[in-house]
Amino acid sequence: MKNNNLLSVEGLKVKFNSHPIVDDVSFDVIRDSTLAIIGPNGAGKTVLFRAILGLIPYKGKVTWAPGAKIGYVPQKLFVAKDFPLTVSEFLHFKEKEHKKIHQILNSVGFKDVGESHLHNDVRVLKTKLGALSGGELQRVLIAYALLGKPNVLLFDEPTSGVDVSAEETIYSLINKLKAEKDLTIIFISHELQVVYKYADSVLCLNKEKICFGPPREVVDKESLTRLYGEDVSLYQHHEH
Amino acid sequence: MNTDFIFLIFIGALAGAASGYLGSYMVLKRMSLVGDALSHVALPGMAIALTLSINPMLGALVALFIAILGIWYLEEKSEIYPEALVGIFFTASLAIGILITPEPELLEALFGDIEKVTRVDGILVIMAAILIFFVTRAISKKLTVGIISEDLAKSGGINVSKINLIYLLMVGLVIALGVKFLGTLLTGALVIVPAAAAKNVARSIGEFQFLAALAGLASTGLGIVLAKMLGFPSGPTVVLVAIFFFILSFLFKGKDY
Numbered sequence A: 001m002k003n004n005n006l007l008s009v010e011g012l013k014v015k016f017n018s019h020p021i022v023d024d025v026s027f028d029v030i031r032d033s034t035l036a037i038i039g040p041n042g043a044g045k046t047v048l049f050r051a052i053l054g055l056i057p058y059k060g061k062v063t064w065a066p067g068a069k070i071g072y073v074p075q076k077l078f079v080a081k082d083f084p085l086t087v088s089e090f091l092h093f094k095e096k097e098h099k100k101i102h103q104i105l106n107s108v109g110f111k112d113v114g115e116s117h118l119h120n121d122v123r124v125l126k127t128k129l130g131a132l133s134g135g136e137l138q139r140v141l142i143a144y145a146l147l148g149k150p151n152v153l154l155f156d157e158p159t160s161g162v163d164v165s166a167e168e169t170i171y172s173l174i175n176k177l178k179a180e181k182d183l184t185i186i187f188i189s190h191e192l193q194v195v196y197k198y199a200d201s202v203l204c205l206n207k208e209k210i211c212f213g214p215p216r217e218v219v220d221k222e223s224l225t226r227l228y229g230e231d232v233s234l235y236q237h238h239e240h
Numbered sequence B: 001m002n003t004d005f006i007f008l009i010f011i012g013a014l015a016g017a018a019s020g021y022l023g024s025y026m027v028l029k030r031m032s033l034v035g036d037a038l039s040h041v042a043l044p045g046m047a048i049a050l051t052l053s054i055n056p057m058l059g060a061l062v063a064l065f066i067a068i069l070g071i072w073y074l075e076e077k078s079e080i081y082p083e084a085l086v087g088i089f090f091t092a093s094l095a096i097g098i099l100i101t102p103e104p105e106l107l108e109a110l111f112g113d114i115e116k117v118t119r120v121d122g123i124l125v126i127m128a129a130i131l132i133f134f135v136t137r138a139i140s141k142k143l144t145v146g147i148i149s150e151d152l153a154k155s156g157g158i159n160v161s162k163i164n165l166i167y168l169l170m171v172g173l174v175i176a177l178g179v180k181f182l183g184t185l186l187t188g189a190l191v192i193v194p195a196a197a198a199k200n201v202a203r204s205i206g207e208f209q210f211l212a213a214l215a216g217l218a219s220t221g222l223g224i225v226l227a228k229m230l231g232f233p234s235g236p237t238v239v240l241v242a243i244f245f246f247i248l249s250f251l252f253k254g255k256d257y
Helices: A045-052 A087-092 A098-107 A134-147 A164-180 A192-198 A221-228 B003-028 B032-051 B056-077 B083-100 B103-111 B119-148 B150-155 B160-201 B205-230 B234-251
Strands: A005-016 A019-030 A034-038 A059-064 A070-073 A152-156 A184-188 A201-206 A208-213
Touching (some): A005 A184, A019 A045, A019 A059, A019 A201, A034 A045, A034 A192, A045 A152, A045 A184, A070 A134, A070 B150, A098 A134, A134 A152, A164 A184, A164 A192, A201 A221, A208 A221, B003 B032, B003 B160, B003 B234, B032 B056, B032 B083, B032 B103, B056 B083, B103 B160, B119 B150, B119 B160, B160 B205, B205 B234
Parallel strands (some): A034 A184, A034 A201, A152 A184
Antiparallel strands (some): A005 A059, A201 A208
């Protein structure tokens, strides 16, 4: 493992019932960089995440740099609407001080209600987790991950449930957080535009590694065809 | 009302509170039916203890712990909960239990008899209830995160499997406590009904747990008093009081979510 690598993955293989889901994938993640993982539905992106987090059995080598502190934002949580857990209680699982929770909620884009009040606070605190909108839940999950003071954030982008404008805020937010502190980000995305805009490198995955490197160098017509099939209308190269 | 009866109400209410508190997680884990039927397993354990002249509560505890290990194993190893299998196992235990329980003790084992609760039983209930509250309190956060998302819990370094086992063992303990009061047929109801009632009105998890314990406490305390006044058996009376609370909570159920 090289010195400035935060994560090194070598020959990673995951099988479910003898079907290969992730096949012989290797890549490195440099400290303080942003890596995007793209690929069609069922390409094994979330499975790859769960493997490098050690949540499922795998073959191959996954090495985190010593001192790597991981924050994980899962794609979805199936919380019933009437599950009686408020945002405040959920975040208090990770942090005792209310002030810090307030700060983190502000930083993930929840605004205070009534700024002139002495007791200004975030509206969402008393809302049940299951009653949040998709975008709100994502931001609460990011807040939860950040309260653990991670230096690497694994973010699994939801395919649905978040509208475009909210999605935009989540990425600009992640970018802002990255600028503020030493933070390595690995995210799964379905939007090529987002990848071009925010990622330093990209891993194209369709069971096996299709391409890996800086987006503008490795994402081309050929790799996209291998990734998504003949329909490459998604492909939009932004020229500088 | 003599002091013995007050002591009885006190330990009954304590066992009820512990059941309600633990039951809150059972409801969140969507294991209500398991929690309810689990008490049937106590019967063969009690029968064996009776034939060996050991305290039947101990026999119930051993049988429940064995069943808990089985449920825990199934919970860990299978993606889909094998409900039918669990149902078959529980009813089989009940059938075997009825066959092997000595005739004179059968009614008491099935429906409970608070007249037979001794001082020693009472002290056991107090100690076990204290243990249950402390242990469950200590694992509460981890248990809840594990219920929301196992991945989230595990990625945060929580040993979900261990936490689940500790929790289920506490459930086994609380059911063993209730057996003396309510009998093996109805004790499980005390784990589920107060918690289900609390869930209808709770606005947060703190409130949920508090109300579940309170509903368990009130159902048992009130049920024992009512049973004595009306000359009813205590088991069904306690369960019906709990169900009355459930109906009440259902009527007050907030529609704001």
